[in-house]
Amino acid sequence: MPDNTTTIADLRKKINEFRARRGWGKEDPKDMALSLVLEASELLEHFQWLSGSDVMRNPKIVQAVSEEMSDVLWWLINLADRLGVDLSDAFIQKMQKTGVKYSETLFNPEISEEERTRQYYRIKAETRGGHPLYEPEEMKVEVKEKKRDEVRVDSNQKNSNQKDVDDMLQQLFDLLEKEKVSPKE
């Protein structure tokens, strides 16, 4: 049953038949969501300590990964069934939202990689109320100005400290001078 001739409805039907033959009931959607993520973690485990290209070069690992992908799909379809979600509709609607969020105009293929990354983290920052990797242009200017002001303050502070030292020295000289003129007995 290859992808190009199999529909999600076909998979749904197969899963339901498989479950019915075993008398499996309807699980709590919370447990289904949890199982989905656990299977995704099992998938991730095959990548632990390896690079992406190590995995790609090893057919045994790709096979193991594909089995975990199937487990994820199992729970995804089961969960969609349980919650009454039409996966195809939901997917297309979400793609439309993603298309607006990451517009073709903003991410046109001509922009630099640096600008692409900056725009990506700007959007992340806007939707999540901030992102550590996003530094707005205005903020860069503000930081520069702040540093310049700090240098100014620091320099003024140094001048002020130097003045205090000078005053103290002067007072000391004055005292010594006084001492010379009228030495104590």
Ligand SMILES: [Mg+2]
């Ligand atoms: Mg598994």
